[in-house]
Amino acid sequence: MDTEAPALVVFVGPSGESGARVHVLTEADGLVRGLAYGGASRAGRGVWQPGNVVKTRMQRRTESSPCRLSGEVLYGCTARLFSAPLAMAMAVATCALADATLPEREPCPPLFGETIRLMTFLGYDPVVAEREAMPQYIRWELALLRTLGFGLDLENCALTGQRDGLAYVSPRSGRAVSAAAAAPWKERLLPLPSFLLNADETGTPHDWAQGLRLSGHFLARDAFGQRHLPLPAARQRLVERVEKLAAEEASIPTGDRTDPATGAQTPEPG
Missing domain, CATH: 2.40.50.140 (Nucleic acid-binding proteins)
Known part of the structure; x- marks a missing residue:
């Protein structure tokens, strides 16, 4: 070689x-x-x-x-992120998950491309990455699950086959479920944040926390649980940082909140 x-x-x-x-x-x-x-x-x-x-x-x-x-x-990448703690946490978690899960010397061209795109986005403009990169990171975790053979099916509802109104994911099958069909069991399902269905959406820290919970459930069960290993500490630190942001966001009155993508204030409802 x-x-x-x-x-x-x-x-x-x-x-x-x-x-x-x-x-x-x-x-x-x-x-x-x-x-x-x-x-x-x-x-x-x-x-x-x-x-x-x-x-x-x-x-x-x-x-x-x-x-x-x-x-x-x-x-x-990481040298550019010292002043961007959330983006740095994403970069570190990406490396830790890839190192802990991927088999040695097994080609993975699609995931390699997704990983390089994510790292490039994180480093290109750290200020933008702090606001907009989390959805890309969570999509990367879903791509990692696909590469490992544990991909989720978010194309249509597992119960009705419909493609509209998807709002939950079954924690057993990894298949999406519409809001209407999920009504009797929604407390047992995982919320599906809308930014995973619409690439134009950035979401909020609350949405990001839901996305991390979704991908984390399947990473913990399938990628690490089968080997009786915990998720990497770097990934847990990222979750804690996002949950802190979500808690801070929830404590701010609605009219004083800002859109993470645009920086504009969120208008009062009604």
Whole structure:
């Protein structure tokens, strides 16, 4: 193995005095775990940071030998997010989930593309990312579930087949249910935030919390529960940050609230 490709750094850990254990996500080879010699040096730390997109050379002498990684930064996402805590939490959670769930050396071109798009959006304008990136992040979690074989069906109602009025998801089957059909059982269903059905919607912190609860249920049950593992701490910290934003939003009088997408004040009802 001797290939070169763009890769997203998803994990970095120490290895010896100056080396680093590095996990990267690539399009053709999926998750690759290797060693970066000098990765813990001052120059190496600038390259091998979770969230960086790196032009990575991957070398392996034999199938059983460790993979040697070297590279140069193409796009440094997390360095742009120090003043954007919510966007930073999304970037860190993305890396943690990808590293914890994806099988090694199994190609995942669609998910790789979705991941790079998300990280690019987060880093391009952190101020905008704080307001608008959460729906994209939650869609990424749903894409991760699809890649792992646990995709949700949000196309039509599981009970009526209708495509309109979808408002809930069955926690057992992962299928959408319309508001009308769900009436007798809605307390046992997961709310389906409308921004997951309409890409033009940004939603509110309350909607984001519902979206994280939805994707988190299936991640916890299917991606981690089958291996008797908890969700990564980085993902839980993201949930706590969003729930805090939702609680702060709920404490503000309606007329004083602002639309997260436009910054405009929300008018009083009626």
